[in-house]
Amino acid sequence: MAITSANQLELLQTAEAVAREKMIDPGLVVEAMEESLARAAKSRYGAEMDIRVNIDRKTGRATFTRVRTVVEDEELENFQAEFSKESAKPYFEPEQKATAMWLRDGQPITDFTTGPQIGDIFQEEVPPVEMGRIAAQSAKQVILQKVREAERDRQYEEFKDRAGTIINGQVKREEYGNIIVDVGRGEAILRRNEKIGRESYRPNDRIRCYIKDVRREARGPQIFLSRTAPEFMAELFKMEVPEIYDGIIEIKAVARDPGSRAKIAVISYDGGIDPVGACVGMRGSRVQAVVNELQGEKIDIIPWNEDVPTFLVNALQPAEVSKVVLDEDAGKIEVVVPDEQLSLAIGRRGQNVRLASQLTGLDIDIMTEEEESARRQKEFEERTKLFMDTLDLDEFFAQLLVAEGFTNLEEVGYVELDELLVIDGVDEDTAGELQTRAREHLEAQAKAALERARELGVQDSLVEFEGLTPQMIEALAEDDVKTLEDFATCADWELAGGWTTQNGERIKDDGILEKFEVSLEEAQNMVMTARIQLGWVDPAELEADAAEGEDGELTEEAEA
Known part of the structure; x- marks a missing residue:
């Protein structure tokens, strides 16, 4: 099959038809045809030749052109598509055939006195090829492949923003x-x-x-x-509740057990609109439309509150909560409920507390009032025994200390004297004696801890590091951290502990110094100080980075 005047316009008509059918740019179809014809020409003239085809977008005429490029002598590899300056000279003349042309930087050359330059291109039109059955089939495959690629690109561009x-x-x-x-x-x-x-x-x-x-x-x-993503439910509510679509009400959090139950937290930015009532709708019409779409999934709509304990009390509905204790550093929260409310708070197979945990992003530990009372009693007894053993006190006096809120020897030994004098029966002499005994015991503990650390091989560089107590040094030595260099290589979470999430479940990572109540920020500061002392970090660079970070934050705030 040759590209003759009889079927030149048919090329364009075919391109238009394919483009309409696949909903892509007709130009892409024409480019695919050009590439397929060029491949067919290479099979006829030689695979090493650089044959290019151009189809006129108006007439449909296909022009076959052989292209050769001028390259350096040492780079000359393909003699069919490249030539050196010397071999290009016979072709580099003003008197060219009408079907040939020299280009430089994409423009036709008019000044031939300079001679051929590296990068010049010589184009020469060659006769169209006869396409046999195999070549035609190959051309068809190329066109189909290009059309499929264009169709895929069109689909991606259409859906990526959705x-x-x-x-x-x-x-x-x-x-x-x-x-x-x-x-x-x-x-x-x-x-x-x-x-x-x-x-x-x-x-x-x-x-x-x-x-x-x-x-x-x-x-x-x-x-x-x-259909199980929490965002699906949020989008459904946005479609059913105009106030959410308009931004008057915002969905702050969603937690789902798909097909069974869900909790959604909402807040209203208009004091006159109840967010829960707006989402429920007249006689429950709005929430029921979402429930029907989700195959009967029960939905609890909860008012959002910035105060985490208050929000958690709302999230655990319909259970009643007696007390909430929040540990922000650990991302954990303890909830105390009446004995008869425990099963309701936990829910069937733990569903209620699990959804509340997802909604708040906290680990929730639920206990009954009886369990909490037993735990408090146990802590009271342990602290009482501590003061009896270390301060040589009778049980009644030790209980007085615990009842006043003292939890450890450091608080007794180094608290202001006035805080001890408020205890019934404690005068200045008694308070002074209590502090002396506490300090002596603490000093003995510190001396023993330091001796133990030295036995384990701790070096003076770590002992003399400011901020570490002897007990901390002993704990580090037991974990094979014995030098300042060892300490400087520790990560902050290795010292202070932390939490990681695996398969949606928060797992506790114990820290070497966690029992000494070292916070993550304190651990970061100590490790960075050690690195500065060792010369690993330049303080000036740290200050510059900090200043740059503050400038960035200020810029973002200004843009906002």
């Missing part, structure tokens, strides 16, 4: 438990683990999903859908 929104589609088929959904100009996948448990679909069923992710992959854009 991630995080809800889309309506039609079920096409099911593959290994995954649902393939027709979303108009492409296909999306609803994985088995993204379906609400008891849902089942048949071909041609209508389905509403949340676009969780859009990825560009070799096999084409992959659109991943979800």
